[in-house]
Amino acid sequence: MSISPASAFPAPAFTPGAYVTATYIIETSLPLEHAAEVLAGEQSTGTFVRVERESDAVRARFAAQVVSIDEIPPTAASALPGSVGDPALRRRARMRLRFPLDNFGPSLPNLLAAVAGNLFEMKELAAIRLVDLDLPQAFADRYAGPAFGIAGTRALMNRPTGAMLGTIIKPSIGLSPAELAEVVGELAAAGVDFIKDDELQGNGPASPLADRVAAVMPVLERHADRTGTKPMYAFNITDDIGRLEANHDLVVAAGGTCVMACINMVGLAGLEYLRTKSSVPIHGHRAMLGAMARSDQVGIAFGAWQKLARLSGADHLHTNGISNKFYESDAEVLAAIDAVRTPLLGLTPTVPVLSSGQWGGLAHATYEAVGTTDLLVLSGGGIHGHPDGAAAGVASMRDAWASAERGEPAEEAFAASEPLRRASERFGPVRV
Ligand SMILES: O=C(O)[C@H](O)COP(=O)(O)O
Numbered sequence: 001m002s003i004s005p006a007s008a009f010p011a012p013a014f015t016p017g018a019y020v021t022a023t024y025i026i027e028t029s030l031p032l033e034h035a036a037e038v039l040a041g042e043q044s045t046g047t048f049v050r051v052e053r054e055s056d057a058v059r060a061r062f063a064a065q066v067v068s069i070d071e072i073p074p075t076a077a078s079a080l081p082g083s084v085g086d087p088a089l090r091r092r093a094r095m096r097l098r099f100p101l102d103n104f105g106p107s108l109p110n111l112l113a114a115v116a117g118n119l120f121e122m123k124e125l126a127a128i129r130l131v132d133l134d135l136p137q138a139f140a141d142r143y144a145g146p147a148f149g150i151a152g153t154r155a156l157m158n159r160p161t162g163a164m165l166g167t168i169i170k171p172s173i174g175l176s177p178a179e180l181a182e183v184v185g186e187l188a189a190a191g192v193d194f195i196k197d198d199e200l201q202g203n204g205p206a207s208p209l210a211d212r213v214a215a216v217m218p219v220l221e222r223h224a225d226r227t228g229t230k231p232m233y234a235f236n237i238t239d240d241i242g243r244l245e246a247n248h249d250l251v252v253a254a255g256g257t258c259v260m261a262c263i264n265m266v267g268l269a270g271l272e273y274l275r276t277k278s279s280v281p282i283h284g285h286r287a288m289l290g291a292m293a294r295s296d297q298v299g300i301a302f303g304a305w306q307k308l309a310r311l312s313g314a315d316h317l318h319t320n321g322i323s324n325k326f327y328e329s330d331a332e333v334l335a336a337i338d339a340v341r342t343p344l345l346g347l348t349p350t351v352p353v354l355s356s357g358q359w360g361g362l363a364h365a366t367y368e369a370v371g372t373t374d375l376l377v378l379s380g381g382g383i384h385g386h387p388d389g390a391a392a393g394v395a396s397m398r399d400a401w402a403s404a405e406r407g408e409p410a411e412e413a414f415a416a417s418e419p420l421r422r423a424s425e426r427f428g429p430v431r432v
């Protein structure tokens, strides 16, 4: 085994005066200030007892500091298991903690150990949720973020303006590669911009990644030869980190223009690794986010998580869509889309991906609420479940978004478009 030269491990530079500010919603039955100090101490220089070498000088330089505590109304939710104190005294607060960047350097995994590590286990806290992170520029100096983003994605799929419209292959699993190729041909002919594997379709024996690539890409290449446009297909290459590069290379060698990774399954470090190897946009699926973000009492909110995913290189990031099939309200979805659209440390803008229960009848309400077409809107059941087939499903989406972008009332689109009218018979009334 060869020993790497020391130059391969340059000492990280000190950045005095640089901080990460983490915002939490906490609940505690202890005095709020006390709980905040325990939290700040445990996640930086402290432990359960003051130790001899935790000098004032060490604290001054490395201790996390409580910046603010703002009490907010309690919820009716029960306390996290094992929390201590008199339940009758429980209070809730939004709290900001400032961590010296030098405690961890601009390293996302090590950042998370400080701002989202053991603190979820602290018995002093009856609830603790990380809701936001203010990160210094040093993170963008180290992490490249998206390589393609909105502009690069539009260029590759030849959709310079307007909403980017796509679909998820449904059924998610069960189609043979040959059947998949047929569906892809139909979708491409219908003018879809983007197609993706479902997050459930990885590399199983019934439809291995290599076979899907071999079946799908010739269909897309033939379509591109005829029309000059190659719809983007996001092959789900999620796997162990050691396989990501080979999976990516397989897709790119066949002419593929996108790879998809389930961010929480490969981890942020896996996504960042893929970013260093990828020559096509990375479609970031957020499956499993609910385990972190759904509870009001514990976890990491989408607003904080999406910053980490964007730094790690997600060109596309799922935000959910309005009237979705999952638990999030429209207000939460719109906040998520807004979060992804908010500039972050000068990174290339990531494309928000609106998915889950989407269909053409949601276009007007979505466009009115977000005011942009720099979106990738995905409709799985809403296209494949169209009463007249997937091609009509694509047409219903295109008609709806074109009408919304022209500023017409939804009723007008409904009256003018047979595919949209037929879609509404299956999926419900057009949202206005
Ligand atoms: O992976 C996705 O984004 C979902 O499977 C969406 O599917 P749906 O449009 O059928 O809800």
Ligand SMILES: [Mg+2]
Pocket (backbone or CB within 6 Å): 168, 198, 199, 200
């Ligand atoms: Mg899915």
